[in-house]
Structures are given as C-alpha cells and as structure tokens.
Amino acid sequence: MKPVTLKQIAEQLGISVTTVSKALKDYPDVSKKTKKLVKQLAETLNYKPNSFAVTLRTKESKTIGLIIPEVVHHFFSNVIKGIIAQAEKKGYLVIILQSNESYDLEKQQIELLLSKRVDGVLISLANATGDYKHLNDLIAQEVPLVMFDKIAKIVNCSKVIINDRKAAYTATKHLIDIGCKRIAHFRGPLLPQNSIDRFLGYKQALIDHNITYDPSLVYICDCSVKSFEEGKQSANQLLKDHTNVDGIFINTDLVAIGAMTEFQKNGVRIPEDIAIVGFSNWFMSSVISPTLSTIDQPGYQMGKEAFKLLYKEMKSKKQNLPIEYKTVELETGLIKRESTKKN
Amino acid sequence: MKPVTLKQIAEQLGISVTTVSKALKDYPDVSKKTKKLVKQLAETLNYKPNSFAVTLRTKESKTIGLIIPEVVHHFFSNVIKGIIAQAEKKGYLVIILQSNESYDLEKQQIELLLSKRVDGVLISLANATGDYKHLNDLIAQEVPLVMFDKIAKIVNCSKVIINDRKAAYTATKHLIDIGCKRIAHFRGPLLPQNSIDRFLGYKQALIDHNITYDPSLVYICDCSVKSFEEGKQSANQLLKDHTNVDGIFINTDLVAIGAMTEFQKNGVRIPEDIAIVGFSNWFMSSVISPTLSTIDQPGYQMGKEAFKLLYKEMKSKKQNLPIEYKTVELETGLIKRESTKKN
DNA sequence: CTGAAAGCGCTTACAG
C-alpha cells in the first residue's frame, strides 16, 4: 500500500494537481465546492503530504538536531524532555545524538546534522571539546545554533546557562556557614566551562571568608559514565592525603554519592566528620542516606528555554530578519539536606 | 552561504550533473580523471548531498522514529542509548517522541512519524494504551515496526522482551527462600502486559510453594512519574491493612525505594521485619541504604536488539523479501542485596 | 566514457 499522492487525488477528481494542493492549503482562490471535495477525498484516502517533497521545495525540514554528551543522566534526560515537549508544541521533531563526551564524535554528528539539513541545532558540549571549528562552521552556514549548560563562551551564538560560579559560591558558603574550616573540592575535568566556573566559585567563597585556598584539597574527577567510581576513588585518596578536612563541595551529585559511600565504608560520619554538598539535585540525592545537600539545576526548564531561543532564531532566519544572540541565565537554588545538617 | 549543489559543481567543471552524481558515487562508467576532479572540487566546496532530494528519489529517509513513555527514567534512557548507538552504526538517525503514558499522544505521534515518512518505528507502549488500531495502521502501510518491553501480544510484529513472568517468579521465590511467609505485591497498572505478567509470576510462585494467594496483599501503583510517591502511599496503606507481612515483591525499583523510605520512617526494619525485592535494577538501588535486591533488566541491550530487528525488516522490505516477525527474549537476573539479607 | 531526459511529490508565480 503505497502512500497517496496529490496526483492520485487529482486524477480521481478529474482536476489538476495545482488545485488539489491549493485546496488542501485553503488558498482563497479555490471554490468552496472544490475544497470540500478535495478535503473529503484526502480524508478517506488518508492522504499525508510527503514531507521530503515539501522540504525540498520550502527548504524547511521542521526537524532540529540535539547533541548531548550522555543520555543516561538525570539532568540531561530532563533537558531532553523539556526540548522535545517544547519542540512538539511548535511542530518540530528532534533527532537525538549522543557525543559520549567525545570531541570526534561530536564533530561527526554536526556534519551528519548538516547533511540532513536540520533547521537548527541544540548542543551541550562534550568534556573533550576544546576546539570550536565545527560549531563555527555551522554558524557560517547560517544554521541556527543554541548551546546549553556546557557551553563555550568564545562561540558567538545564543546560550542557556546557569550561573555556575555563583551557585558554587553559594554551596561553598553554606559549608562555611555551618562551621567547616577546611573545605575540599572535587572538581570536574579541566576543559568544560562549568567545571572551571564551579571551581572558581568555590575558591572565591574561601577567599571572601578568610580561608586560605589550598590546591592540594582540589581533586579532579573526569565525570564520565564512571562518575560514581571516581567519587569513591577521590574520597579514598582524600582520606589518605588529609585528616582534617571537614567539608567538601563536589562538582556533581553522582560523584558525591560515590564519595559518601566510600566515606561511610571507612567509618567517616556524614555530616559530623565531613559535610558534603553536591551539584545538580539528581532525584537519587533525596532518597539516599544521609540525604544529600545540593544545588538545584533546572534541566527541564533549560531544555524548554533552549528550544525557545532556537525557535526564535529559525523564525528570524526565515523572515530574513537579523538574528540577535541572547544568553538566558536560569536560577539555581541551594537545597539543604542531611549531609550538611550539623548540631 | 547556501549549500552547494551538484549543478554548481557541474557548471564549474563544465560537465553534466549526471556525471558529477555518478562520479561521487563511484559508478564504474566514469573516467578516473573525471572522478578525481569532481571529488576534489566537492571536497573544497564542502559539498553535502541534500538528503531530502535523495530521499524523494530513493524513498529511503534513513531515519527511524522512537516512541517511549518516559525519557527521565533509568531503564528507558538506557534503551534510548542502545538504540541510537546501534542506529548510528548503520547510518540511521533517530527521532525521539515521548508519549507520557498517554494513548492519545502515542496515536498522534504515530501519525506524525507516518507523515514524516520514517523508514521504521520502535515503540514501547504507554500504560494507557489498550487499543492497537494505530499500530495496525502502521503495519498496513508496510512501515516496519518493532515493539520492546511494553508490548501488546496481540499485535503482529517483531518484539524484544524479557520474560516478566519468570523474572517475577524468581524474585518472589527468593523471598520465599529466605523464609518469608506472607508476601505482598505492589503491582503496576492493569493494562500493560508486563505488569500483568509480573503479577502472574508472583502468584504462581506462591501457589507452587503452598502459600495461599491473598488478593488483599496486592496493591496497585500506577507507576507514572509519581512512582516514588506511590510507593510511599502503598507502604503506608499496607501498614494500616496488615501487621504480619514479611516480604514484598514490588513492580519497579522506584516504587520500592519510595516504600522503603516510608517503612523506615515508621520504624519498620528492612529486611528484618519486611524483606523487599524490586524490579529493573536502577542505579539508585545499589547506593541507597539498605541496598535493594532487584531483577536486572538489560535496557541497553534491549535497545540494541530492537534496532537490529528493525534494521533487518527495513532491509528485507527494500529487497522485497518476505518479512518474518521474531520475538527476542533477553535474559534477566536476580541481584541479591541487603534488602533481602536475613540472618 | 558522457550527458539529455524523466521523474520523485510537492509548491507557487503566472496566464487565462
């Protein structure tokens, strides 16, 4: 059963393809009678326009591409959900690609999307991405691009972010407020802007509260799929290196949970001996024991905002209006739980 | 900067579009010299074939649709990951749609995919889906379809599943083996095959071990996004209704974790007072306290297998070979953890 | 070895 075409409808009705096409799209210069006949037949034959033919003519695929480092991830899956919900509202479909934190894959995937002629691209960078030629190529080809969460400041496009620095500052200050004197930091990899910013927020909070910054208290976690394991390792290493750490601000919840597991195994009490603040508010953090204090990162909303920005750009492009790049900053909040409840 | 077309390459080289097209595709009837010239120019101009024109001619979009009840979900996000990884290998792109457990949305999304002329569809049914006309329409239009995890036995297509009944039997038997005498079941909604099968497996295990099946010990959880809350509610209700329950087999981990939280709040010890087995092996289950015994459900592998089956069908269709429907059953395993560690 | 021609299914400017 081959799909029905305009031609078939035209033939059955003894009119031209042109008229059928116009009738279905409610052009004003088609008689009511014809419109009715055409629409009825289209309905009974279950006619669906061939989207590829339409795209070829109109140059609009009504499809966008989404490149994301990791799908199995509480934060990112919320972003995905926000994006597809918003895209659906506007009649757009979303092709999802996973970069696996690899620069090479990310690059290839941009190529793929380019050749698929998507109307726009949404991306959160891989940890390994330090070169932005592939993104600038996209922009040069006038494909609307919006970056979210893991962005590159240097790339000239719209962005949706949180203020990582401020949030990290808040998290660290919370540890100071409850009386921690020697605060460590498990940071993310070196490249991504947000792990840099979180580190800087941590450092600034220490300085502002007269606590000497000690580089030996900063541990790097690659935060790949193995986050949980890395948290355990860093916790272990920290126990070997230091005896007087009483608080840790950790780059992401999954690493924090790994660390907590390891500390508990070694008889370190949380929060009595070491208080911990994570980042991202994964659902898990609210059900483990002790529950984990963390920073709430609005994934769903970020997805929605990112699509909205992209939609505006796609619309402007279609109307040949100038495109202005915007950066939307979403609010985060400190969530206090048992892992920082002293006294 | 408009995308480069074959015509432009042809004009610059002073040859025909036909020859350019053939040269790029390494047709044997084009001279080596011409091929080289064409390929070089295509490279420098960064030529990418317009996929919509290609599709319009070849009737192959190299894109498949995926409809899934929920994206923010440990099991399903693993399935997604498996699908896009496998699809990418074979040069297919994946459009993801979320049905939100709604039958109406699911139906609309099938329509959408149909009009987008995807080469195939992968689906896991919404809880609310009890009518299968939309799926049979797809099949009637000869669009390859593979169902996974949440399937309808009655629909005639390929499927990837686990043996829910057997797995539930194993889980319940484990409770019996550690000495539980009065075992409750928190089941999923009424419609989906897998919550039915898990219930049946539970019941069968009781019968086979001379434990009277008591319907008042079966609680229904809708297992929507609110799973965690439902687990809490059912746990609470159970404490009101019964005093001698010593084991529960729970339809999914998230519900189980909600239940555990509530039991602990009420001073019920796990596993001493009540032992618990969940289902699906969410990552979370390995880090909460006590760790949760559960059934391992291979999400990533299920995604891979589902795409593989779909790929075969798409290939057969292209070659006009008959399509044979297959059902692949994946292995599950019981994972014993603290929540069932008696003595 | 090369290219003119037809056609995939649609849209739209234009003529009548």
Added chain:
DNA sequence: CTGAAAGCGCTTACAG
C-alpha cells in the same frame, strides 16, 4: 476560479 509550467536537488535508465 482553474491549470500548465517551472523548479526544488537528486538518481538512473537510456542513448550515443
């Protein structure tokens, strides 16, 4: 109010 024609960018059977 209707329709012939051109064209989107590609592929491929056919002729030379």
